[in-house]
Amino acid sequence: MTADPVTAAAPDGLRFDAQGLVCAVAQQFDTREVLMVAWMDAEALRRTLTTGRATYWSRSRRSYWVKGETSGHVQRVVEVRHDCDGDALLVLVDQTGPACHTGTRSCFDDEPGASRRLSTSGS
Amino acid sequence: MTADPVTAAAPDGLRFDAQGLVCAVAQQFDTREVLMVAWMDAEALRRTLTTGRATYWSRSRRSYWVKGETSGHVQRVVEVRHDCDGDALLVLVDQTGPACHTGTRSCFDDEPGASRRLSTSGS
Numbered sequence: 734m735t736a737d738p739v740t741a742a743a744p745d746g747l748r749f750d751a752q753g754l755v756c757a758v759a760q761q762f763d764t765r766e767v768l769m770v771a772w773m774d775a776e777a778l779r780r781t782l783t784t785g786r787a788t789y790w791s792r793s794r795r796s797y798w799v800k801g802e803t804s805g806h807v808q809r810v811v812e813v814r815h816d817c818d819g820d821a822l823l824v825l826v827d828q829t830g831p832a833c834h835t836g837t838r839s840c841f842d843d844e845p846g847a848s849r850r851l852s853t854s855g856s
Numbered sequence: 857m858t859a860d861p862v863t864a865a866a867p868d869g870l871r872f873d874a875q876g877l878v879c880a881v882a883q884q885f886d887t888r889e890v891l892m893v894a895w896m897d898a899e900a901l902r903r904t905l906t907t908g909r910a911t912y913w914s915r916s917r918r919s920y921w922v923k924g925e926t927s928g929h930v931q932r933v934v935e936v937r938h939d940c941d942g943d944a945l946l947v948l949v950d951q952t953g954p955a956c957h958t959g960t961r962s963c964f965d966d967e968p969g970a971s972r973r974l975s976t977s978g979s
Contacts, residue, residue, distance in 0.1 A: 744974055747924060756879045756893055765888030770879055772942035782974060813974040816963040817956050820895035822974075823964045833940050840939040841946045851867055851936040851945075 747824070752792075754814075755822055759800075759832065760809040762811040762825040763808060768832035769840040771800075773822060784811045787826055818826065845849040871942040872897065875915075876944055878938075882910060882955065884922075885934040885948040892963040894923075898947060908933045910949055929932070930951040941957035 749755055753775070759768045771789040773781065779799055780788040783801045789810035801807030808826035815822055833840040843849055870884040872878055876898070882891045896904065900920055910923045910931035924930030931949035937974040938945055956963040967974055 744971075754950075758881050758890060758893060760890055765890075767883055767890065767946055770881060770939060779972075814964045814972045815974060816893060816972065817958050817960075817967075818963075821858075821963075823890055824869075828973060835940050840941075840944075841937045849869075849937045849939065851901075851938060 735808055737747070744775075744778070744815075746819045749776075750820065753764060754790060754792070755820055756791065757787075757822040757824050759808060759824045760827050761828055763827075766827070766839055768808075768828055768838070777833075778822070781810055781824065782813060787824055792823075798803070800832075801829060804834070806832065867898075867901070867938075868896075869900075869942045870938055873943065877913060878943055880910075880912065880945040882931060882947045882949050882951070882956050884951050887964055890964060891949070891961070891977055893933075896950075901945070904933055904947070905936060910947055922965070923955075924952060927953070927957070929955065931955070 747755060752847050754772045757773045758770050759771065760766065762828060763767055768843045772792055774790045777790045787810055789798055789800065791798050810824060810826055812825040813822055831838050833842065835844050841849055870878060877895045880894050880896045882894070883889065884891055895915055897913045900911045900913045909935055914921050914922065915947055928965060930952050932949060933949055935948040936945055954961050956965065958967050964972055
């Protein structure tokens with residue numbers, strides 16, 4: 734489903750970028766594992782807060798997506814926090830199954846045969 | 857110090873945005889607390905990997921900044937990972953003192969008298 738972005742009032746203290754977006758970091762609420770990074774506009778945030786399901790804005794598809802809507806790997810929202818300068822969100826969730834479309838629990842986990850670690854020795 | 861961005865080769869698998877940036881999530885390596893979100897270009901990432909000190913690109917000041925260079929609240933880099941689609945970084949660090957310029961440990965922590973939690977009841 735492709736949709737035009739919807740205008741929603743931003744909560745106080747938030748600063749969206751020129752594209753109307755803030756970076757959203759999804760973290761498993763109990764283990765504190767960072768699961769993924771995605772984007773929200775004011776409407777995605779409003780839906781996230783009101784439905785309790787993490788909802789993001791896809792920059793490539795230009796549409797809203799409810800995490801897990803297709804895969805079943807939903808994120809139940811426990812808490813949403815913003816940072817000191819209001820341009821990033823921390824979304825504490827309870828993740829069902831893998832967060833990553835590749836099947837790994839976190840989008841930062843290694844895949845079999847493909848490390849996602851960058852070398853810290855040399856450039 | 858204001859500097860022009862420096863051209864550095866991006867590691868394989870990374871996709872920088874139109875401004876040449878990726879979102880970088882700094883996480884305390886042992887407690888898994890999410891400390892802050894900032895931005896890196898290829899050169900900031902190169903410096904981070906080669907010096908072992910988290911170095912970011914300030915979008916507002918248009919300059920590189922070594923985290924803690926002024927405050928002493930440095931971030932020793934333990935590991936840098938990228939996500940599945942290469943447009944976000946997870947920087948595992950050992951944070952000295954508070955990460956936030958307001959004095960809180962994390963940029964997502966409440967300040968005295970100012971909650972950074974967004975309501976999940978109603979819009």
